[in-house]
Amino acid sequence: MARRVTKPVYVGGVKVGGDAPITVQSMTKTDTRDIAATVAQIHELEAAGCEIIRLAVPDMEAALALGAIKKQISIPLISDIHFHHQLALEALNQGVDCLRLNPGNIRDAEKVRDIAREAKVRQVPIRIGVNFGSLPPVGAIGKTRGQHRHADGVNKLTKGAGASGEGEAVSAVDHMVATALWEIGVLEDLDFDLIKISLKAYDIDTTVEAYRKLSTLVPYPFHLGITEAGTARNGSIRSAIGLGILLYEGIGDTIRVSLSDESKEEVEVGYEILKSLGLRKKGVQMVACPSCGRADVDIRKLANDVDELLKGRETPVKVAVMGCEVNGPGEAKDADVGIAAGNGRAVIFRKGVKARVVDEADMLAALLEEVEAVSVELAAALPAVG
Numbered sequence: 001m002a003r004r005v006t007k008p009v010y011v012g013g014v015k016v017g018g019d020a021p022i023t024v025q026s027m028t029k030t031d032t033r034d035i036a037a038t039v040a041q042i043h044e045l046e047a048a049g050c051e052i053i054r055l056a057v058p059d060m061e062a063a064l065a066l067g068a069i070k071k072q073i074s075i076p077l078i079s080d081i082h083f084h085h086q087l088a089l090e091a092l093n094q095g096v097d098c099l100r101l102n103p104g105n106i107r108d109a110e111k112v113r114d115i116a117r118e119a120k121v122r123q124v125p126i127r128i129g130v131n132f133g134s135l136p137p138v139g140a141i142g143k144t145r146g147q148h149r150h151a152d153g154v155n156k157l158t159k160g161a162g163a164s165g166e167g168e169a170v171s172a173v174d175h176m177v178a179t180a181l182w183e184i185g186v187l188e189d190l191d192f193d194l195i196k197i198s199l200k201a202y203d204i205d206t207t208v209e210a211y212r213k214l215s216t217l218v219p220y221p222f223h224l225g226i227t228e229a230g231t232a233r234n235g236s237i238r239s240a241i242g243l244g245i246l247l248y249e250g251i252g253d254t255i256r257v258s259l260s261d262e263s264k265e266e267v268e269v270g271y272e273i274l275k276s277l278g279l280r281k282k283g284v285q286m287v288a289c290p291s292c293g294r295a296d297v298d299i300r301k302l303a304n305d306v307d308e309l310l311k312g313r314e315t316p317v318k319v320a321v322m323g324c325e326v327n328g329p330g331e332a333k334d335a336d337v338g339i340a341a342g343n344g345r346a347v348i349f350r351k352g353v354k355a356r357v358v359d360e361a362d363m364l365a366a367l368l369e370e371v372e373a374v375s376v377e378l379a380a381a382l383p384a385v386g
């Protein structure tokens with residue numbers, strides 16, 4: 001699918017936008033001030049394939065911990081800043097690779113300019129992170145005084161562009177886009193263009209429309225996410241639908257799946273979304289039949305065992321685990337390695353060719369051997385994993 005053409009930025013050594021592969025990021029869930037725990041979690045995420053990590057910076061102690069954390073990790077570090085521009089300045093001083101600023105709660109243009117001047121000297125990109133839950137007051141984007149959260153009008157935002165009957169209605173999409181455009185304008189006035197943008201809401205249609213709208217107005221790369229998506233199952237489905245719509249339209253340069261679960265799960269779901277759309281080819285792509293009354297082997301166990309044992313692989317390999325002769329041979333033949341089980345035996349295919357027939361007791365071990373052999377061949381043929 002054709003991707004939106006964006007002006008790339010570098011987050012540390014990772015290119016975001018342009019022709020770069022869509023990257024998967026996550027956020028730590030530790031207290032950033034606890035350096036050892038935060039580094040341990042980042043190492044776990046690195047092992048899971050996380051390509052960029054973001055850390056909350058709630059206070060100066062957390063900001064001052066960033067340098068020590070960065071020295072102990074190998075993926076780029078983004079500091080997540082709200083309310084206090086001094087935290088952004090200290091994060092830059094600590095050597096972070098990117099800043100996330102929230103234009104909903106750092107609304108003083110002069111403070112944004114202070115950050116941007118320093119970021120420009122260091123060539124550190126800024127993500128303008130608009131979030132529906134922390135939008136600036138309606139009618140007061142970029143204004144620091146005059147309106148407070150109790151009368152900010154955000155709860156009156158309409159979903160569409162309809163009129164409320166009481167003066168002019170403002171849609172959530174327009175307000176989110178206008179909020180991003182305000183900060184883009186502040187940065188561009190300083191000739192600062194190392195910009196990434198996110199426009200996250202819990203609502204899929206609001207999120208999708210906001211990204212779509214801004215995609216026609218600016219050339220900067222987008223960080224995609226559905227905010228506060230939910231628990232592992234609900235959040236993965238919401239994220240897959242929301243991000244899937246945008247990615248299928250070619251919109252999106254880096255993603256974060258937000259889950260009320262372990263960050264590692266966010267990374268794994270992120271890759272599954274990209275792999276499902278053919279946008280990344282990293283690790284195992286599983287094709288598994290759901291099983292039914294025809295299956296006479298425990299397909300669920302076999303598929304889950306294979307999935308678990310092959311987790312964390314880098315080389316892209318398509319593995320099919322099928323329960324009987326109906327779709328089994330067809331799907332299994334189409335995969336790099338496939339298994340079609342039945343009648344106490346299993347046929348293993350390699351690249352569409354029947355490789356061997358094994359007893360049910362040996363099928364897991366035999367399948368893994370074949371995956372190993374094919375992975376070695378594929379890795380030799382692929383100089384870089386996309």
Ligand code: SF4
Pocket residue numbers: 289290291292293294295322323324325326327328
């Ligand atoms: Fe059922 Fe066979 Fe289809 Fe699996 S491949 S779902 S066992 S018919």
